[in-house]
Amino acid sequence: MAFRPIIAIGFFLAAGISAAVAADVRVKLLHVEQNPQASAFLKEVARRYAAEHPGASIDIQYLENESYKKKMTTLLQSPDRPNIIYSWGGGVLREQVKAGVIEDLSSAMTGVWRERFSPAAIQAYTLNGKVYGVPMQVSQVGFFYNRDLFAKAGVDAASIKTWDDLLAAVKKLKSAGVTPIIAGGGDKWPIHFYWTHLAIRNGGKSAFEAALRSEGEGFAAVPFVKAGEQLKQLVDLDPFQPGFLGATFPQSSGQFGDGKGAMVLQGNFMLNSMRANSADKKGIPDEKLGWFPFPTTAGGKGDASDTLGGLNGWLVTKGSPIQAVDFLKFFSNPEFQREAAARGFYIPVAKGTQDAITNPILRGIAANIERSRYHQIFYDQMLGPSVGAVVNDVSADIAAKVITPKEAARAVQQAWQLAN
């Protein structure tokens, strides 16, 4: 029969065409998670999404933290940029939105999806009334400490309430032959936590917002100069591990995990890094790990419950397929957020998922952030790429004893004025 070949050809053609139409939509996601288990979790979520949505695949790519931050500006201008990128929000997000490279998610983030998050979380990713990102996790900066080393020096973490208490503890540790503090000076931003948190304690929310509005002396005002002076007090005690000025964040996390120093001022994300970079790949076990919040300063206008940390999330770049947005919706599902929480990868931001956190320290942090009325996002992200970099520079320079606190504050203010 003459029809048969035609039907056969037609069949194959149709199959071919439909295959082409249903061809894989590839969504590229770029992340900075160094911990292999956490990144495996991410890949697992991607795999499940692809399984439940035939025709779409999520390509997970990793770039090391520092390189990621440095390359982001050039990366976003490439025609081949990733579809989903990791974000710390703040001024960097603002610049990216201004450059027109980030997709507006306002129409997608409605109803059930939007209800998952607290207003504050959504606010962090809203600019000019439009939502540009999906919040995913929160973090807080505080002092992690090694219980054994503290015990050895006879230091009681619960008694460290004020900045002077901290300085005294440092002295006590030193005289017991223990390196008081580990710091990742090579990457600079770990040190800017000190300067920033001191400023938060000294001036509180009002000082920062005034500086943002370029009122008065802005970042050269008293709270910021004082922050530098207080940092200098600490630095003058020589509390850091040898070679701290060259230690990268992964290195320093590994050093803390190896017991080379008693405490480290870091965000909870440091735990992942500690596990990945310690000599035994485990670091300090949970029961030997302690945490206390950043001390208050004398005469400070800030509230003791104010927190410094991150509110991290994911952005979609302009022109990405809708599967990118869809994947983020899938990923921010409370089920996955709870799993991540239970396995200790990060503190999820979706409402009601935080009770799944098993790690006591992380639970405490989650509670802190919930309680806090002023959660300051890391300065180096908040203030935008060029000013943020200056904050990092001056903090590291104070730690290296090459500039004065006054010069530091003035440099930040100058950079802020230039950028605005």
Add this chain to the structure above:
Amino acid sequence: MSNSVSYDTPVSIAPFLRYAILFLVAGLVLIPLLATVLGGFKSLGDLRVNPFGLPAQWEWGNYWSILSGPRYWQLLLNSLVISVLTVVLTLAAASMAAFVFAHVRFFGSKFLLQYLLLGLMFPAATAILPLFIKIRDLGLLDTYWGLVLPQVAFGLGMSILLFRNFFRQLPSELFDAALVDGCGYVRFFRYVTLPLSRPILAVVGVIVFVHSWNNYLLPLVVLNRDNIYPWPLGMMAYQGEYSTDWQLVLAFVTLTILPALVMFIVAQKYLVAGLTAGAVKG
């Protein structure tokens, strides 16, 4: 009275002293390299206590994990493609331009030559930012061509100089005879100059290839996709990822410098001639 071994040197030195000094310097030169190669064969703990010596136990896993994955080979392939493209384009453009400058006198030729040789005076770094903007605006960011074309452009100065010198040294009777016979410039270039130019093509080719192979700054600015990284970027990305696992990083470094070392041992003469020819003839 001189009883030295030969007369090439102004100073004669006792052989024992000479060898002592040479071995000392050779040791200082080679120790970092040997430690790197051996480091890849150690476990992290072994490396920590014993960075100098032979591995307590030869770990083949480090090298194997890198060689058995696609990442390393992808890097080499990228570098090869980029460098070959750069060499081919540079040889073509530079030899053609140099030919004109060597044989054809026309109004403004001297000026144009000086213009092209300006590129010799300053490194690519001076214009890297406008170059980045330009590559971006041409839509060539993150592509092979975005890297190859600027590399060719910056290599033209040196290449044209070398080609022109060589062409000038070819016997001029050849040229005059050809003109008399009615052979056009283009035919002359294709059938006479090029075949005679094998030595200089090789020399310039080597210089351009090595420079492209080792290039770091330009790829760093232009490329973001890790699947088109040339090996310098790939190596640094690997180090960023495995920064505290020195045994892996050292293995990776060894494997990435291996092609250069192999090429060197195999083609010593040409490499040295090529790399120093730019110096002596320039």
Add this chain to the structure above:
Amino acid sequence: MNGKLAVVLLFLPPALLLFTLFVALPMGEAAWYSIFNWNGYGTPENFVGLKNYELLFQDRAFRTALVNNLLIIAVSLAIQLPLALAMAILLADRFRGAAMFRMIFFVPYILAEVAAGLIWRFVYDGDYGLVAKIATILGFAAPYVLADRDLAMHAILVVIVWKYFGFHMMIYIAGLQQIDPNLYEAAHIDGATGRQVLWRVTLPLLRPTIMLSVFFAVLGSIQFFDLIMPLTKGGPSDSTQTIVTYLYTYGVTRMRIGFGSAVGVVLFVICVAFAFGYNRIKMRDE
């Protein structure tokens, strides 16, 4: 006549086009962008005149970069070149093993700067490195050389000498081998000591070779980037910045196009000044 036009129109444009588009134009644009404050998006609008240059020279990090470049040039001329010359003198003969030593000394030069930088990052590492091990054997605490603001630059200078002395050595060997050995014999017959032969005969005859070597050393010194990045990235506290690493750190990664272009212009001026100065001296010789 026709052939002439054809070859010019056919053979010149590729090179001219590539060069103009990717070298000449960007250089001009660098001068133009340097008078704006621009982050790379859209067109430059924020005219700031010479402010970028003012900020540049006020910046402690940039001044350190300039000093470091000078330091590199000084060390190259005072240590690296004499070392290369000494090795060349030792190895210019054909004796047993000479060729092998020459190859060994040349090997660092063929490595990419990035690779050399990473290798020495390992050597200098305070936890795992060779220097640390030597220190502990000698009884000292292992130094974190690359994290020390006073030591880091010197450590880098060592790497620079290690990497390039072999290259200069090869140039000198070529130069030495062109000297007529009869001159030496004549000098010896006249009773000259080794040292006098060196100063009065060899060095003057090597002058063109030395000039060439200096040219490459200085030009190379101005451009250092690939070597510094794996070692210190310009740190700690900007103590090991060079002009190009400064340009990358403060211009490229922060997308300050105007500012970075200003650095590029300064670099260009330095290179051109050197090229002219060198030509002047060369012409004085001739």
